[in-house]
Amino acid sequence: MTLPDGAPTLDEILINTATTPWREKSLKGVHEKMLWRNEATGASVALIKFDKGASIPEPHLHASNQMMFCLSGHYEYTATGVALKAGSFYCNPKGNVHGPTLAHEETIVIEIYDGPHYPMKPSWYTDEKDAH
Template sequence: MSEQPLVPTPPVPTGVDGQEWANNLSEPSNYGGEAADRSREELVPGPDGAVLARFREILLQTDELDWADKTLAGLSHKALWRNEETEASISLIRFRKGAGIPLRHSHASNQFMFCLSGRYTYVPTGLTLTPGSFYWNPKGSLHGPTLAEEESVLLEIYDGPHYPTQPDWYTDPADAH
């Protein structure tokens, strides 16, 4: 089996049956990201030799996570969750003031963003995300370039793969996930 990290089974909560607690794990799944990496309790064999994991409910304190820089200057992220089979994902992304995505592009799935802080603008259309804004970019819709008018933090969700091909602005293929 894979060397994926496992966490110890948490103690049985008061008022919960011990047998229920022992069996209260998710279906086997192939999840990645900080939430999964901090909460795998059991590894099980999957199809074609894949190693799958089982999980419980998960609480992640995002302020305890470090920002990971991407190869596009001024962009960093905290990868919270990813379904490795469908490539759906949830991340916090941060654009430093003046940074942004340099070219018009489309995505291979729906992109959803919720602005937590800052001002993040889609230059051609003038759409500006401010705290509390929800943005949906439907699969295949061209958008961008973008500009962070001030440091901006966004919750970004994809319901499948990010890009049909790796964008030129990333030199590391992992940045396109």
């Protein structure tokens, strides 16, 4: 198959997520397994695990569109009452202020960004790597 001029190439990827270790982020109770990242655009696909009681403490916005599919658990945007449970799909448009959040139980989501995560590192992360 010939790709159109300018189309990005993408090699096939296969990751056994069951054997991939969680990387703990600098915000207590938040872990990730990065599945794919485009370094040029900041787009990414990751598994994110929130321990029970973990929270994004402040309202915030993203520099691109954020999409999440909840695999398990109960995760709430407390200001609006929007709650993700197993099977829920959440789409948050670029620039929309949302949060804070609370994981009512251990929650695992697939999180997708179509560009960079944040316009700048949020205050709750001490490691710049956690904001990408």
